[in-house]
Amino acid sequence: MRGERPRTSLLMEDIGQALSVQYNNLVYDMKATGQDIITLSLGEAFFDLPLPEFGGLTTPALHHYSHSRGVPELRRLLAKYYETKFALPVDPDTEMIVTAGSKAAIYMTLMAVLDPGDQVIVPEPYWLSYPAQIRMCRGEPVMVPHDVPVLDFERFVTARTRAVIINNPNNPSGHVYTRAELEHLHELADRHGLLLIVDEAYNEFMPPGTGFLAAGALDPDKEHTVTVNSMSKNYGVSGWRIGYLIADQRLTDEVLKINQHLVTCAPTLLAAYLAEHFDDLLDITRPQIRRTVALRNRVGAWFADNGIDTLPGTSTFYLFASLGDSTLDSTGFAGRLLKENAISVVPGIGYGDSCDRYIRVSVGSESEDRVTRGVTAIRDLVEATTPARLPARPGPA
Structure with missing residues (x-):
């Protein structure tokens, strides 16, 4: 029976x-x-992209694990990209992790910072996986209706609020947060001891002549800011699943443990290819x-x-x-x-x-x-x- x-x-x-x-x-x-x-x-x-040819790659051991923070050369290039383009200094050895897609970077960040019952403020329209990922980490998403301006977000803060998460530029609206909006979010984070998680996966998709202000540039010491991004979107290789996060070493050390236990490392071969052809x-x-x-x-x-x-x-x-x-x-x-x-x-x-x-x-x-x-x-x-x-x-x- x-x-x-x-x-x-x-x-x-x-x-x-x-x-x-x-x-x-x-x-x-x-x-x-x-x-x-x-x-x-x-x-x-x-x-329209050239078909990848892996024969000329110089990174050794392409068929094997890489460092669980990510292929070192790719980390160095991504750190340089954020420092030269967005004035955000990044130590590639301690303040960055390359992940199997930016979704994983967001999830592992939430897992590293949330305890059961902690709340995360999520402005609508949000990228649709934020609330599910928060719940999967035993947290509670607190939704902000789309017609509430950023300057009014403080009324959604409670004693259990741990973080605010935004998508900038925004999927699905295409809104780009202004300097004033980002400065207010940083002030909110400082005042209430919150983490500001900023998903910048579409940062290259800006109209000509328009500059993009990375949220982390307003918090260069990364006291409360986590930047998440995706090579998948900007390089047109969504199926390759290569993302990354930037944060202070205290947080990346915690995320690193999760990354090691979940996936070990991002795909070595694909990360090495992106490093070799970064600018091209x-x-x-x-x-x-x-x-x-x-x-x-x-x-x-x-x-x-x-x-x-x-x-x-x-x-x-x-x-x-x-x-x-x-x-x-x-x-x-x-x-x-x-x-x-x-x-x-x-x-x-x-x-x-x-x-x-x-x-x-x-x-x-x-x-x-x-x-x-x-x-x-x-x-x-x-x-x-x-x-x-x-x-x-x-x-x-």
């Missing part, structure tokens, strides 16, 4: 799939059956990044001309488009758009409860012609699901 099957964690049963990944898995399944899907849901930009790949991707950001902002102007509002933003390759007066919520809208028009977007509900009247539109993985077809269908569906306005009744005589 068999006993009961072992149960799964109650915590994990309460955490859903990452909504953007869930939708893209559905798209992959549909494409596998031969369906043509205009994919405006992918969280990556497709660039940026030279290839940067013109394509500029074209992608320009397309993003043309689509934003087109939305505005067609009566569709978007949350303010000029960066990344995302737009967070309003459903206006449509009778559909974001999940219903995205489902119907996919079923009827073979166009995929991500429901806004995945980015916070205050965002259910929005959808995330990504323009990074399709041609401009197909993007145009997709956003036209979005406009048409908004119009088709918006009740006709009745004429105003005459007032009393």
Whole structure:
């Protein structure tokens, strides 16, 4: 006689799939059956890149573990990148860890700093894995609705608040935090003893002539700032899963232990390739990044001309488009758009409860012609699901 099957964690049963990944898995399944899907849901930009050739790499032992902080040469180049481009000095030997994607960097940081019941302030729209990762670390996410300005974040601080986490530039809105906003967040962190976790995975996706202010530059001693970034996005190699974090040695030493017990090290071969081709790949991707950001902002102007509002933003390759007066919520809208028009977007509900009247539109993985077809269908569906306005009744005589 068999006993009961072992149960799964109650915590994990309460955490859903990452909504953007869930939708893209559905798209992959549909494409596998031969369906043509205009994919405006992918969280990556497709660039023309040379196929990698690993034969010329000089890093020894490419098929084996590297240092668990990451391939030393890659760490040195990333440290130089942040120091020369963003005025943030970094010791590559003590203040940086290369990770298997920036998702892992964020999760391991949260694991290193949270005790059960600790709270993390999460402004909406947030990158959709933040709350799940906080819960997985036995913490409690405290959501800030998208219409609350940064200067009002202090009212969400409690005795249990441990950290604030932001995505800058923001996925899904494209908002770039101003110097005044970042200075206020640093003051908030100082005043309440909080950690400021800043996910800068889209820092290269800025409009031409626009500088990017790294949050860590306002806290060069890293007293309360953790910077997380991703080579995957800026280099157009999302599937390679190479991210990194920058923090003071006290915190990186704790994250290092987690990294060693979870994955040992980021993929040695891929990290070595990125080190050998660090500047060459940026030279290839940067013109394509500029074209992608320009397309993003043309689509934003087109939305505005067609009566569709978007949350303010000029960066990344995302737009967070309003459903206006449509009778559909974001999940219903995205489902119907996919079923009827073979166009995929991500429901806004995945980015916070205050965002259910929005959808995330990504323009990074399709041609401009197909993007145009997709956003036209979005406009048409908004119009088709918006009740006709009745004429105003005459007032009393």
